Amino acid sequence: MKRILPLFPLFLSLIVSTSLGGDEVDLQILSEIRQEVEQNSQIEQILSHLTDVHGPRLTGSENLLNASRWSMDQLREWGLENVALEPWGEFGRGWELEKLSLEMTEPYYTPLIGYAKAWTESTEGVISGIPVLFNPEEEEDFNEFKGKLKGKIVLFGDPRDVGLGFEPMAERYSEEQLEEIRTARVGREGHGDWRRRYRAQREWRKRVGEFLRKEEVAVVLEPGRGNAGTVFVGSGGSHEKNGELGLPAIVLSAEHFGLLHRTLSKELELTLRVELASRVLEDDLQAYNVLGEIPGSDPAVSDEVVMLGGHLDSWHAGTGATDNAAGCAVMLEVVRILQALKLQPRRTIRIALWTGEEQGLLGSKGYVERHFQTDENGKFTDEHEKFSAYFNLDNGTGKIRGIYLQGNDSVRPIFGAYIAPLADLGVTTLTVRDTGGTDHLPFDAVNLPAFQFIQDPVSYDTRTHHSNMDVYEHASLSDLKQASIVIATFVYTTAMRDEKLPRKVRAVDSD
Numbered sequence: 226m227k228r229i230l231p232l233f234p235l236f237l238s239l240i241v242s243t244s245l246g247g248d249e250v251d252l253q254i255l256s257e258i259r260q261e262v263e264q265n266s267q268i269e270q271i272l273s274h275l276t277d278v279h280g281p282r283l284t285g286s287e288n289l290l291n292a293s294r295w296s297m298d299q300l301r302e303w304g305l306e307n308v309a310l311e312p313w314g315e316f317g318r319g320w321e322l323e324k325l326s327l328e329m330t331e332p333y334y335t336p337l338i339g340y341a342k343a344w345t346e347s348t349e350g351v352i353s354g355i356p357v358l359f360n361p362e363e364e365e366d367f368n369e370f371k372g373k374l375k376g377k378i379v380l381f382g383d384p385r386d387v388g389l390g391f392e393p394m395a396e397r398y399s400e401e402q403l404e405e406i407r408t409a410r411v412g413r414e415g416h417g418d419w420r421r422r423y424r425a426q427r428e429w430r431k432r433v434g435e436f437l438r439k440e441e442v443a444v445v446l447e448p449g450r451g452n453a454g455t456v457f458v459g460s461g462g463s464h465e466k467n468g469e470l471g472l473p474a475i476v477l478s479a480e481h482f483g484l485l486h487r488t489l490s491k492e493l494e495l496t497l498r499v500e501l502a503s504r505v506l507e508d509d510l511q512a513y514n515v516l517g518e519i520p521g522s523d524p525a526v527s528d529e530v531v532m533l534g535g536h537l538d539s540w541h542a543g544t545g546a547t548d549n550a551a552g553c554a555v556m557l558e559v560v561r562i563l564q565a566l567k568l569q570p571r572r573t574i575r576i577a578l579w580t581g582e583e584q585g586l587l588g589s590k591g592y593v594e595r596h597f598q599t600d601e602n603g604k605f606t607d608e609h610e611k612f613s614a615y616f617n618l619d620n621g622t623g624k625i626r627g628i629y630l631q632g633n634d635s636v637r638p639i640f641g642a643y644i645a646p647l648a649d650l651g652v653t654t655l656t657v658r659d660t661g662g663t664d665h666l667p668f669d670a671v672n673l674p675a676f677q678f679i680q681d682p683v684s685y686d687t688r689t690h691h692s693n694m695d696v697y698e699h700a701s702l703s704d705l706k707q708a709s710i711v712i713a714t715f716v717y718t719t720a721m722r723d724e725k726l727p728r729k730v731r732a733v734d735s736d
């Protein structure tokens with residue numbers, strides 16, 4: 226069987242000939258882009274609409290569909306063509322939270338900070354009672370809890386030391402850190418380890434969940450990662466049509482979980498009152514990406530495509546401001562800028578706002594399958610041939626400091642020319658390293674040039690990524706404005722250059 230293999234080592238990554246001519250940024254256009262951003266940026270309105278107006282945007286939810294429709298209206302208003310809601314496949318059920326209340330009523334009254342996990346069931350009305358501590362280390366420990374948990378509020382896990390917070394939550398890359406990224410070797414470090422730990426953890430949680438369901442507990446409360454009231458929350462069940470919803474489950478702030486744990490340990494009277502109401506949406510199991518185009522103006526290459534995008538779906542505890550309304554707002558702003566300046570790109574520029582990213586890059590995978598995938602003979606589609614590049618933004622609110630070449634060293638001189646006039650904005654770093662976790666990967670997997678930018682971390686890992694604090698206030702408008710200048714430059718210049726971007730050299734194996 227024929228198989229296509231990526232060749233990562235540098236020495237094998239032959240540089241596909243590409244003229245350096247045509248890669249210099251048009252400085253007149255760049256200055257117009259900067260001016261448009263300075264005077265008329267719409268980032269603030271776009272971001273506030275996506276987050277404040279439409280709210281959390283879980284895939285399959287009405288909020289996401291509303292945000293998608295609003296984005297399409299914007300694209301049409303700016304004169305984009307072929308604006309569409311394109312189905313990418315079956316996602317399964319949507320899930321929405323209708324009510325959550327979580328209170329301590331004894332030894333004194335206080336509301337508690339906590340968020341329901343997505344795709345979990347409702348409680349059977351209001352549950353009041355004394356919680357039970359449940360912190361098994363291995364499956365054998367389940368025995369001592371058998372028959373004791375029915376109808377109970379279960380505190381699952383151990384309290385966490387949250388520290389005093391002397392470390393700043395937000396940071397920008399220092400020159401030394403950028404130098405490390407710049408000189409890193411091809412590949413992704415530590416990825417295998419992380420994956421193994423993640424799998425083991427997921428397997429353990431599955432066994433715990435099965436036990437708690439068998440014991441018919443009423444609701445599960447767990448301590449969250451994070452501090453200062455920040456809670457990171459994901460899914461507690463399956464979104465798939467025939468999958469199972471999780472037990473009612475709430476993630477508490479580490480501080481409030483600690484309070485409950487200490488109070489229980491002192492054998493003081495502790496009573497909680499909990500109510501969780503959710504609903505599933507099953508009318509339409511399909512999910513959709515938003516697409517729109519600025520058609521190419523040069524008949525010789527107008528059927529070639531340069532894409533830009535980010536994922537519109539989010540988690541539900543916040544409003545997905547930095548993950549990833551920020552990326553979508555920038556991409557929307559980029560096409561608005563290009564249209565406002567009445568630029569006529571030679572190639573077609575296509576924007577995509579993906580969905581299902583948080584459940585495994587599903588929307589972009591579906592798109593790639595549908596548009597580029599090989600047939601049984603290992604052949605790619607014509608669209609694959611006509612594709613130049615995809616640019617993705619999905620690492621929070623931080624300004625752009627450079628770009629990951631994703632193992633494709635042949636684009637180095639090209640992107641080097643692109644970033645030269647952007648140095649004053651802090652864009653200085655090219656690294657051959659690849660980066661994962663988001664929607665450029667499905668393109669990369671079928672050997673299409675696809676890139677994610679290097680962004681200042683700001684408080685992505687410490688505060689906002691998948692948390693209740695992923696809200697408008699934690700996005701930086703000035704950083705997003707910078708990103709819109711940078712990406713407008715990348716996208717426009719790529720649409721104008723003589724050739725499509727060079728691809729990674731691949732070998733065909735014949736075993």
Ligand SMILES: [Zn+2]
Nearest residue numbers: 536548549619
């Ligand atoms: Zn994301």
